[in-house]
Amino acid sequence: MYISLRKKQPEPEPESAEEAPADEQAGPAEDEEVPSLARALAAAVRGWFTWCTGRTNVTVTYWGHGLAVWAAVFYGGWVAVAIVAALVTGVGAFVPRATVDRLTARIEARHQGPAEVEPEPAREPPADPLVALLRHLIGDAPGTHFKTLVEHLEKGAAEAGQEPPTRAEVEAKLAARGIGLRPSVRDAHGRVNRGVHGADLEAALAPSPDAETAPAHDP
Structure with a gap:
């Protein structure tokens, strides 16, 4: 009976089946549809509340926004302006960049106006x-x-x-x-x-x- 004294080579471990193919790990397609303004605002509001909840909790987030609305209505004036400006700035930070770029392009196109047409040179009447x-x-x-x-x-x-x-x-x-x-x-x-x-x-x-x-x- 023959017994080998050599150490057995460790068997190669099977490749993990959980690794995603390279195509699946790639980022989102560049030609992804730009969300509309309504969808972008809804996503921005959700992002803002998620950010606030992550730093406090759901109860504090909703109570804090409720008190802000009450203070804006009760005090009015500069208090209301400051609260509205803070909320608009916070929500605006979560608006998708693609939507902002498209909205900016539309505003610039409206302000540019139609292309200026050079007037035709006045034609002199034929000489008598x-x-x-x-x-x-x-x-x-x-x-x-x-x-x-x-x-x-x-x-x-x-x-x-x-x-x-x-x-x-x-x-x-x-x-x-x-x-x-x-x-x-x-x-x-x-x-x-x-x-x-x-x-x-x-x-x-x-x-x-x-x-x-x-x-x-x-x-």
Whole structure:
């Protein structure tokens, strides 16, 4: 009969079945639903009472809150303000952080208001070709002759393949713009003839004083 004198190796202990898998030990998911304000306040009140009960007991906690409410109603004034502020601060410390962040974001979004829209630049009305031609012909001279104006209009119409305007049509266009003709106007060459004076042109283009001071009519 063979008897071994060697010490038996201790058998390995079975792994504890109570150890939770790594996935189960992980913290709560980051995309956990944010509690609503009502649920958050209810949870904050429960947390506040639990904290008070843990430092005293249930009886002292309820009696203490009852006396605080009675003192606030009986004394009023600054006593009530101090008691309410203390209770709000205590309960507010237990409001979930996610709810506070969401409420803060909503308040900031309301105060920011809509995005400012840049106004479109004012569009200048298209320049009047007749006025532009008159200013070009006058230049630094006192005025330009009516004959010179008609010649330039006829030349422009010929280049565009259009029928040239008559002298009567040109006079009618000047009259429609309030631009008068003087019998004696000196042009850039120093000659005097019937034409448009620069002062009359600018006066016709200037806004009327009556239009500036007239009150706006309600639509």
